[in-house]
Amino acid sequence: MNMQVLLSTMNQRNYNLLNEMKISSDTIVVNQTNGNQIDEFDYQGNYIKWINVTGKGLSKSRNIALYNSFSEICLLADDDLEYVDNYSELIKIQFESHAEADVLVFQVEGIEKKFKKYSSNSKNINFFNSMKVSSVEIAFKRKSIIEKNITFNELFGAGAIYSMGEENIFLIECLKKGLKIKYVPIKIADLHIENSSWFEGFNKDYFISRGASFAAMGKKISVLLVIQFAIRKRSKFNKHMNLFNSIKYMLRGRREYFKNF
Incomplete structure (x- = not known):
C-alpha cells in the first residue's frame, strides 16, 4: 500500500517547505503562484511532484493534486503542518486495520494552542459529526474517490466565492455516494494555529x-x-x-x- 500527501500551498519560492513540514513520503505539491511549471524530483528517497499554477482557490488546488496523484492512499495537507516521524506508516496501518473504510479521519494537535478535543475511541463519521472534521485530518482511498467521481467544490474554500466548508461538502458527498468514513484516535501531525487568512470572526x-x-x-x-x-x-x-x-x-x-x- 503506497501513500501520497496532497499538499496545497501558495507563493513558495523554493522547496524548503518539505523540510519545514517534515515530509517523509511521496507528495504532490500544488503551489499557487505567479507562474506555471511542473518539477519532479527525489527528496530524501521520496517522489515529489511540484506543480506551480496561477489559478487561485483551495478547492481548485486540491482537485489539481488529486488529478495528479496515483497512490492508493491520499492525505490532505496544508502548509502549516509538521508531521510526526512515522506518519506514513501510521496511516497505512490504520487503512489495513479498517479495510472497510474508504476515508479515515485522524488527530492533529495544535502547537501554539489547543486545536480540538478528540475522542479516545474510534467511531463512524456521519452527516452531523462530519461538520467537525478539518481537511488536515482526512486521508482517503484514491480509487474510492475517483470511481465515485467525487471532487472538491471549487465554489468553496479559501480564495473562492465562499470562504469555507469545502472539506465538509467533500465528506457529505462521500457519504451520499455510499463511502464509509471512520475516525481513529491516532495523531499524525502538529498544526501551527495562527491568525487565519480568511476567518475574521462570526460576522x-x-x-x-x-x-x-x-x-x-x-x-x-x-x-x-x-x-x-x-x-x-x-x-x-x-x-x-x-x-x-x-x-x-x-x-x-x-x-x-x-x-x-
Whole structure:
C-alpha cells in the first residue's frame, strides 16, 4: 500500500517547505503562484511532484493534486503542518486495520494552542459529526474517490466565492455516494494555529458562506444544519451577532446558493 500527501500551498519560492513540514513520503505539491511549471524530483528517497499554477482557490488546488496523484492512499495537507516521524506508516496501518473504510479521519494537535478535543475511541463519521472534521485530518482511498467521481467544490474554500466548508461538502458527498468514513484516535501531525487568512470572526459574511456550504450539502438537510450550527456555536458569537441574526444570514446564503448555482 503506497501513500501520497496532497499538499496545497501558495507563493513558495523554493522547496524548503518539505523540510519545514517534515515530509517523509511521496507528495504532490500544488503551489499557487505567479507562474506555471511542473518539477519532479527525489527528496530524501521520496517522489515529489511540484506543480506551480496561477489559478487561485483551495478547492481548485486540491482537485489539481488529486488529478495528479496515483497512490492508493491520499492525505490532505496544508502548509502549516509538521508531521510526526512515522506518519506514513501510521496511516497505512490504520487503512489495513479498517479495510472497510474508504476515508479515515485522524488527530492533529495544535502547537501554539489547543486545536480540538478528540475522542479516545474510534467511531463512524456521519452527516452531523462530519461538520467537525478539518481537511488536515482526512486521508482517503484514491480509487474510492475517483470511481465515485467525487471532487472538491471549487465554489468553496479559501480564495473562492465562499470562504469555507469545502472539506465538509467533500465528506457529505462521500457519504451520499455510499463511502464509509471512520475516525481513529491516532495523531499524525502538529498544526501551527495562527491568525487565519480568511476567518475574521462570526460576522455577516461568515454566516452567508456557512449557509451556502450547508446548501451545497443538500437541500433537505440544509435548514436543519443551519439551526444546529447556530445553536451549537452561539456561545462564541460576539455582541454584534446573536442567534437570530446568525440564522438569518445563513438562510440568506442558502437562498443565494440555490438561486445562483
